[in-house]
Amino acid sequence: MFTVAICDDDKIVLSSIQKCIEEFATENNISISVDLYDSGKKLLESSLKYNVIFLDIILQTENGIDIGTQLRKLNAFTYIIYITNYKQYHETAHNNVHSFAFLTKPISKKIIYKQLNDILIYESQNNDPLYIARFITYEQGLTEFNIDDIYFFEYIKKRYVKICSKSGDYHFNEKIGNIDIDMASYNFFMPHQSFVVNLKYVKDIKNYELLMTNGIRIPLSQKRAVLFKNALNNYLEKMLIL
Incomplete structure (x- = not known):
């Protein structure tokens, strides 16, 4: 089971990304579970470890870079994909959190498919002889x-x-x-x-x-x-x- 968390304080964004992931799973005949969080605090309090986390950079009262830094301490191998309207955080997300991707809203179905497909390819390579x-x-x-x-x-x-x-x-x-x-x-x-x-x-x-x-x-x-x-x-x- 491939596990994905989406953390964003916008319910529309949560629903949209969740739908894309579930359609990707169906089209590729793979099992993916998706959990939704409207705050970084709730995500950090979860005892679950996710393969992939889609994380907003600017949450209502939280900074996604700080949340990502704490997530990286809990699990060094999670693929963190930032979703944001603020391109100026790109370098910080890249250098401090070692994010897998940095996506600018609005995020298309095509780009979400690409991220998931690239992750699956990368994972398969790690198990290659x-x-x-x-x-x-x-x-x-x-x-x-x-x-x-x-x-x-x-x-x-x-x-x-x-x-x-x-x-x-x-x-x-x-x-x-x-x-x-x-x-x-x-x-x-x-x-x-x-x-x-x-x-x-x-x-x-x-x-x-x-x-x-x-x-x-x-x-x-x-x-x-x-x-x-x-x-x-x-x-x-x-x-x-x-």
Whole structure:
């Protein structure tokens, strides 16, 4: 079941987007549940985790950017799609919340279909065999990872590489430079000579340090700071469907 939340204080907008999503589900023969919220507070109070959230930026007494920031803390993997009349918030939504899309009202059925279709394609790619990596780890021998489950690689004491993944930490013999080359096409980048990180899980950059979505902090070298920030911006722009 694919789950979607729509948060807007305009009942007409809520109903319109809900109708488009339900028609998309019917036409594509997939199961999608849709929940409606007229405030960000109610959405944050929900115990449900959604695959996709359509979120208004200007609610009656709330700021959608603030709501999105809190939602991102609760679930780093939700696709947040902003809906608004205010184009000036585009950069903030893009850089602070890492939104998937930024849609300007009135929103057409065609553009909603495109967002949902792009998300489904992206999800299917994450489960594709091409997105599987295999390493001979100390812990389990031949170990298979979904590449999207890897937060980062760390070179430990010039002896071995640690894989920090959703299923735990693993270790194997390899040069970090080879990892950097092999994983570049999967949106990994080297912020420091001892690390190669998955750009998807970079939550914030403060001074010369990265904050990952799993709470771990990783150093950003001064020499690579500009290159890394450019790589991260390029990745975010690629993920942002206008």
